[in-house]
Amino acid sequence: MPSTQFALKEKYRYLNGFNSYHESEAIEGALPVGANSPQQPPYGLYAEKLSGTAFTAPRHENQQSWLYRILPSSAHAPYEARESATYNTNPENKPHEKIHHIPNQLRWDPFDMDETVDWVHSLHLVAGAGDPTMKTGIGIFIFAAGKDMDPHEAFYSADGDFLIVPQHGVLDIQTELGRLLVRPNEICVIPRGIRYRVTLPYGPVRGYILELYQGHFQLPELGPIGSNCLANARDFQTPVAAFDEDTSTTWHVLSKFAGHLFSAKQSHTPFDVVAWHGLYYPYKYDLGRFNTLGSISYDHPDPSIFTVLTAPSDHPGTAVADFVIFPPRWLVAEDTFRPPWYHRNTMSEFMGLIHGQYDAKTGGGFQPAGASLHNVMSAHGPDAATHSKASNAALQPAKVGEGSMAFMFESCYMVGVTEWGLKKCRKVQEDYNAESWEGLEVRFRRPETSENPE
Numbered sequence: 400m401p402s403t404q405f406a407l408k409e410k411y412r413y414l415n416g417f418n419s420y421h422e423s424e425a426i427e428g429a430l431p432v433g434a435n436s437p438q439q440p441p442y443g444l445y446a447e448k449l450s451g452t453a454f455t456a457p458r459h460e461n462q463q464s465w466l467y468r469i470l471p472s473s474a475h476a477p478y479e480a481r482e483s484a485t486y487n488t489n490p491e492n493k494p495h496e497k498i499h500h501i502p503n504q505l506r507w508d509p510f511d512m513d514e515t516v517d518w519v520h521s522l523h524l525v526a527g528a529g530d531p532t533m534k535t536g537i538g539i540f541i542f543a544a545g546k547d548m549d550p551h552e553a554f555y556s557a558d559g560d561f562l563i564v565p566q567h568g569v570l571d572i573q574t575e576l577g578r579l580l581v582r583p584n585e586i587c588v589i590p591r592g593i594r595y596r597v598t599l600p601y602g603p604v605r606g607y608i609l610e611l612y613q614g615h616f617q618l619p620e621l622g623p624i625g626s627n628c629l630a631n632a633r634d635f636q637t638p639v640a641a642f643d644e645d646t647s648t649t650w651h652v653l654s655k656f657a658g659h660l661f662s663a664k665q666s667h668t669p670f671d672v673v674a675w676h677g678l679y680y681p682y683k684y685d686l687g688r689f690n691t692l693g694s695i696s697y698d699h700p701d702p703s704i705f706t707v708l709t710a711p712s713d714h715p716g717t718a719v720a721d722f723v724i725f726p727p728r729w730l731v732a733e734d735t736f737r738p739p740w741y742h743r744n745t746m747s748e749f750m751g752l753i754h755g756q757y758d759a760k761t762g763g764g765f766q767p768a769g770a771s772l773h774n775v776m777s778a779h780g781p782d783a784a785t786h787s788k789a790s791n792a793a794l795q796p797a798k799v800g801e802g803s804m805a806f807m808f809e810s811c812y813m814v815g816v817t818e819w820g821l822k823k824c825r826k827v828q829e830d831y832n833a834e835s836w837e838g839l840e841v842r843f844r845r846p847e848t849s850e851n852p853e
């Protein structure tokens with residue numbers, strides 16, 4: 400193994416399994432045996448509980464972790480509001496900044512890189528629904544950063560779980576529970592409350608985030624598919640415990656709380672967890688490992704067959720958010736219009752492109768680092784060029800999406816677009832609708848009947 404690869408393997412080590420009860424200790428013997436909170440935990444560590452669900456949540460949903468750390472998280476000075484005039488990712492809290500609920504199909508050119516900001520300041524809310532103060536809804540962010548976070552800063556969101564989809568560059572994420580390296584074509588989830596620090600070992604980064612204000616992601620049910628396929632549980636990776644020993648430096652812990660930024664000083668590193676166990680932890684997943692299924696007879700199935708993760712609502716089968724991908728795959732369906740059908744969906748569909756081309760749009764307007772939004776009941780489907788090509792194509796087995804990865808955040812909520820998303824980013828394509836669908840030809844041929852002979 401080349402030495403750099405070996406170094407990476409040593410620095411980033413993972414435990415495998417989705418929703419597995421994990422335990423990890425950076426020093427052997429740091430986890431108490433047979434008890435969570437003994438009178439004196441091993442090595443003089445403090446025991447701290449981190450809860451990701453109500454204590455009383457049903458067992459199959461319950462997510463808690465026990466952290467064994469050098470100092471408790473509560474050892475800090477009071478939080479103070481920071482950058483309150485400029486920092487706000489919750490437009491519900493910002494009455495002068497309208498959120499736009501519009502039925503038009505929207506598409507964005509690639510979002511700009513911004514090398515002047517760090518992770519915390521890279522987050523731009525483009526669209527969303529609901530309100531983190533009520534723990535309902537979602538936020539959809541674009542991030543673009545070129546700077547490491549300050550060496551003595553950590554960040555957490557009290558508002559929700561971050562599902563991070565890097566499109567460009569590599570994220571080195573030091574979390575309380577261990578280190579994650581996340582590259583394009585991988586995703587990671589940082590649950591609500593977990594502190595982390597993002598550095599950029601290979602330069603600027605850009606991508607998409609879905610923040611889930613309610614619940615947590617789970618794997619979709621497989622129903623008649625059986626016990627494997629789609630995203631397999633064993634391919635989700637959670638970092639092993641890793642800690643720093645620093646009780647003499649001033650640190651700032653930044654909190655995104657109801658969309659606002661707060662900061663608290665403390666005289667010790669927040670990355671001092673020597674061991675942990677539980678079900679509440681960050682994790683990553685390589686989209687290249689997705690086992691993609693499709694029709695081997697006829698017709699184009701619903702895109703739910705491409706669901707990587709789902710965050711269910713209280714109504715079975717209806718998601719607050721699904722994370723869906725469109726990986727390279729073989730299309731073999733016979734006598735079938737193979738691209739997506741024209742449709743209007745009761746769910747909203749926000750799409751992004753990590754790399755390559757999305758097979759439903761050949762016009763070139765949907766580019767990596769760009770996005771589209773087809774809101775609740777907004778009509779869409781293949782553009783005219785794709786329609787014409789697919790209606791006349793010879794239906795040989797064909798590989799689509801080679802070298803590509805498009806994805807969709809699909810939500811039962813109607814999503815509003817922020818001022819930044821609609822105006823300030825200056826990426827909205829004015830002619831999306833016209834370019835895509837106005838060129839569609841009338842193909843109707845009335846059948847000959849005795850009433851209308853030719």
Ligand SMILES: O=C(O)Cc1cc(O)ccc1O
Pocket residue numbers: 700701702738739740742744748759773779780807
């Ligand atoms: O609109 C889209 O491109 C996403 C999509 C893909 C698909 O295969 C079926 C339905 C759907 O919404």
Ligand SMILES: [Fe+2]
Pocket residue numbers: 742744748773779
């Ligand atoms: Fe769609």
